[in-house]
Amino acid sequence: MAHRVRKAVFPVAGLGTRFLPATKAMPKEMLTVVDRPLIQHVVDEAKEAGIEHFIFVTGRNKGVIEDHFDRQFELEQVLAARGKTTELKLLDEDLPGPGSTSFTRQQEPLGLGHAVWCARELVGNEPFALLLPDVLVQTKGKGCLAQMLDVYAEHGGNIIAVEPVPQDQVKLYGVVSIGKGDGRVFPVDGMVEKPKPGTEPSNLTILGRYILQPEIFDILSAQEKGAGGEIQITDAMIALLQRQPFYALKYEGKTFDCGSKIGFLTANVAYALARPDLADAFKEEIRKLI
Numbered sequence: 148m149a150h151r152v153r154k155a156v157f158p159v160a161g162l163g164t165r166f167l168p169a170t171k172a173m174p175k176e177m178l179t180v181v182d183r184p185l186i187q188h189v190v191d192e193a194k195e196a197g198i199e200h201f202i203f204v205t206g207r208n209k210g211v212i213e214d215h216f217d218r219q220f221e222l223e224q225v226l227a228a229r230g231k232t233t234e235l236k237l238l239d240e241d242l243p244g245p246g247s248t249s250f251t252r253q254q255e256p257l258g259l260g261h262a263v264w265c266a267r268e269l270v271g272n273e274p275f276a277l278l279l280p281d282v283l284v285q286t287k288g289k290g291c292l293a294q295m296l297d298v299y300a301e302h303g304g305n306i307i308a309v310e311p312v313p314q315d316q317v318k319l320y321g322v323v324s325i326g327k328g329d330g331r332v333f334p335v336d337g338m339v340e341k342p343k344p345g346t347e348p349s350n351l352t353i354l355g356r357y358i359l360q361p362e363i364f365d366i367l368s369a370q371e372k373g374a375g376g377e378i379q380i381t382d383a384m385i386a387l388l389q390r391q392p393f394y395a396l397k398y399e400g401k402t403f404d405c406g407s408k409i410g411f412l413t414a415n416v417a418y419a420l421a422r423p424d425l426a427d428a429f430k431e432e433i434r435k436l437i
């Protein structure tokens with residue numbers, strides 16, 4: 148039986164250059180979609196999937212992320228004194244349990260693979276989930292990671308969530324090559340980062356949710372640089388694919404790449420329209436604008 152996945156890694160040490168000047172002093176991961184920071188949305192997804200320990204790989208200027216997952220005594224006292232019980236309850240529900248978070252530093256943003264490697268001691272010798280906080284997946288039922296854990300319970304190995312994109316956009320992403328599957332879950336037989344047009348093995352792109360076995364850390368420890376001079380997680384997965392099974396899951400839901408301005412703005416619209424307390428009034432305002 149596959150080992151249970153208890154821990155999730157959230158790499159939050161990047162510079163967020165596509166969002167300057169917003170990200171000059173504020174972490175990209177704290178940008179809000181409606182009224183929750185991106186990192187909170189993604190932690191919610193992990194919590195819903197049953198993750199018990201939340202590991203953040205932070206860097207300079209990211210201290211506010213640690214504060215966000217802590218109590219704010221003065222604020223709570225003021226809310227209590229003013230009888231704002233709904234707000235207090237909300238803050239309480241979002242608070243991770245004592246001892247269920249860990250923070251480590253990536254001193255230099257050398258790439259996603261390097262950020263993941265920085266979490267090796269905290270993860271230890273067990274499978275873990277990896278969630279990119281600037282990618283939101285909106286679902287009607289189970290969250291994306293919960294869907295992946297169902298597949299993991301059945302197949303074990305390593306799982307990557309994938310999404311079909313239009314053919315002319317495939318060159319922008321990591322892409323998988325797949326064997327015969329059941330329409331939803333496919334064995335992966337190859338991966339390529341940003342394929343040259345005409346060489347794409349499929350239009351299924353790697354979107355930012357992974358379940359990985361700890362052997363990935365041995366491969367990452369070689370610190371080999373790939374595309375853009377960065378240590379890439381896709382390169383390490385390609386090496387691990389020689390030794391271990393990987394499965395691609397075409398999850399149910401819609402992805403927003405909130406690291407890009409259009410993705411972020413669209414996510415705000417989609418998440419606001421899904422909120423019963425905001426949808427009607429928001430639709431009205433949008434109608435007036437367009």
Ligand code: UTP
Nearest residue numbers: 158159160161162163164165256257258259262
């Ligand atoms: P991105 O490449 O989308 O983030 O990485 P970035 O580098 O911060 O953004 P741009 O491209 O300059 O605008 C996806 C996630 O991985 C983290 C980022 O913080 C982001 O949440 N990351 C990336 C790290 O933690 N360390 C790195 O070296 C690179």
